[in-house]
Amino acid sequence: MVLQDLGRRINAAVTDLTRSPNLDEKQFDSMLKEISNALVEADVNIKLVATLRTSIKRTAVYDELVKLVDPHAEPFKPRKGKPNVIMFVGLQGSGKTTSCTKLARWYQARGFKACLVCADTFRAGAFDQLKQNATKAKIPYYGSLTQTDPVIVAREGVEKFKKERFDLIIVDTSGRHQQEKELFAEMSQIQAAVSPDQTIMVLDATIGQAAEAQSRAFKDTADFGAIIITKTDGAAAGGGAISAVAATHTPIVFIGTGEHLLDLDRFDPRAFVSKLLGMGDMAGLVEHVQSLKLDQKDTLKHIVEGVFTVRDLRDQLSNVMKMGPLSKMAGMIPGSAL
Secondary structure, three states, rough: OHHHHHHHHHHHHHHHHHHOOOOOOOHHHHHHHHHHHHEEEEOOOOHHHHHHHHHHHHHHHHHHHHHHHOOOOOOOOOOOOOEEEEEEEEEEOOOOOHHHHHHHHHHHHOOOOOOEEEOOOOOHHHHHHHHHHHHHHHOOEEOOOOOHHHHHHHHHHHHHHHHOOOOOOEEEEEOOOOHHHHHHHHHHHHHHOOOOOEEEEEEOOHHHHHHHHHHHHHHHHOOOOOOOOOOOOOOOOOOOHHHHHHHHHHHHHEEEEOOOOOOEEEEEEEEHHHHHHHOHHHHHHHHHHHHOOOHHHHHHHHOOOOOHHHHHHHHHHHHHHHHOOOHHHHHOOOOOOO
């Protein structure tokens, strides 16, 4: 009888909540209170009830945040053995050029033959920046210091790398603002010239409330199919950039987590929210370590044999450096401070 009464009270509390026309936090708390009281009266340990209540709240927040950042749309997935053209668009200063190099390096580490095309002839030093980044990452690049028409540069670069059978051709374009009509028209012309398989918009996490209007303007002109959010390692909340997902129903594919070329994480709604709430991201940690292709064979063999040389120490320190900042690794471990 006690068990049946407990089940009846829990079901009644949940049913009252679901039948309510306008759900709010007060009603949700009222349901949790009724369930908690029913459990305590059924002699369930008070500490256990408190833990359950906290867990239910956390799970509800988690599920709602996942819904917020998941547009339920599949982004384009490049395939090896064929030319995949990806065009980048976004506001000036959003970290677009750096993100182009990061993405090329990310795919290169996974066996893709990747390259970069600088079609930004508007910003002074744009080609030099891309050239420096590409050289550092050992990625082939194309650009021009004399040709001022970005459409011609983009077309020539894509044609060149297609002939050379590159798997991934990333085209960087000028940063622009929704009010700059000429640059927006230029963006459409480049898109028509290179026929990208995917257009990615780069959004700065610090953009704030302007994110929705800007993303809509770019969506109407370039119809981008994916978003990369940059500078997520800063103090800004990043809510404005995330709201662009809801505004355009476009998936986030990667997030930039720092200035290093390795600071680019593939976006997964559940892993992202889990990390945001301090619950860690073990799957992301495993993928990150596997992508580094760390060579541990000789060291492990020496440890089994009871030997540890200076060379082994050097190799281990090198592996640690490859992993990136310890703060990034710690953020993926459940319970660690972000």
